[in-house]
Amino acid sequence: MTQTNRLSKVVKATSRFPKSIRSTLWSKAFGRVVPMVGTAHVKYLEVSPARVTVKIDNHKAMQNHIGQVHACAMALIAETATGFVTGMNVPDHCIVLIKSMQVNFKRPSKGAMSATATLTEEQQKLMQTTEKGETLVSVTVTDETGEEPIQCEMLWAWVSKSHIKNK
Template sequence: MMNENYLLKLYHKTLKLPFGRALFSRIFAKKAPYFSTIKPTIADLKPNYCELTFKKRKAVQNHIGTVHAIALCNGLEMAMGALAEASIPKHLRWIPKGMTVTYTAKADSDIRIVASADENAWKPGDLPVLVQGFRADGTLVIDGVITIYISEKPTRK
């Protein structure tokens, strides 16, 4: 894949190593250190799609023993960020603009997060990235959209 961007190159390179998925996930989580708090594993990454998982454990639970809403949102934001970095054309840049979520069921198991975007939407302006989280049994526990603002990179002098 000759036109692959830096993040996809790193992803595919680390997948060839022992524990490569875990290694890549740790490297990417360091981009925003709070991502590490959920101990995520990026299960799949390609242009316009990212899937990650994280375990239900004491550190991400709330007072009733389910995965905390902020841990869920943290997973949504990490998946969106990986998708954006793996997808955006080189002449553009992105920044998060807003997030809307609905909690649809108790998050009482390990969590799988999926982020997806329209491949034709990478142009200046707002881009909605669909983000969802699922329990181990496939039940949707969080449903949302993270809007990112896309702009041209400034020309270097």
């Protein structure tokens, strides 16, 4: 019962391209829509209404004082993946907003980082059929070792754009 919105239509339109080209197209296009994501060179690896995976390389501009991905960049990819999977599901007349973010740092990271956000079928249906709501979006952030140096909790909300304009 997946409904489509403009974002999911863009993703679907790229489905005929090879995976490596799709990833490049998504990263460039979405980096223009959200400039900070583009500046950080976040790469979109997988995009669907149920799952989004993004990656950030351990490049100089995103490093901390010990030469690893900076804490803010780790939070950025978690926020990007969860926000994007949420955005794939809300109707075009709604806007998504992060309501809260909790990031717990467990250990130093090693190398590039990836974040994978997932939604259940129930969460997708709720987003697609209600004007206003909120949900905790599951996200796993791993480094090159496959371990999770951070654990995150991202609460996303959506509301009709007309509700925002009338405030």
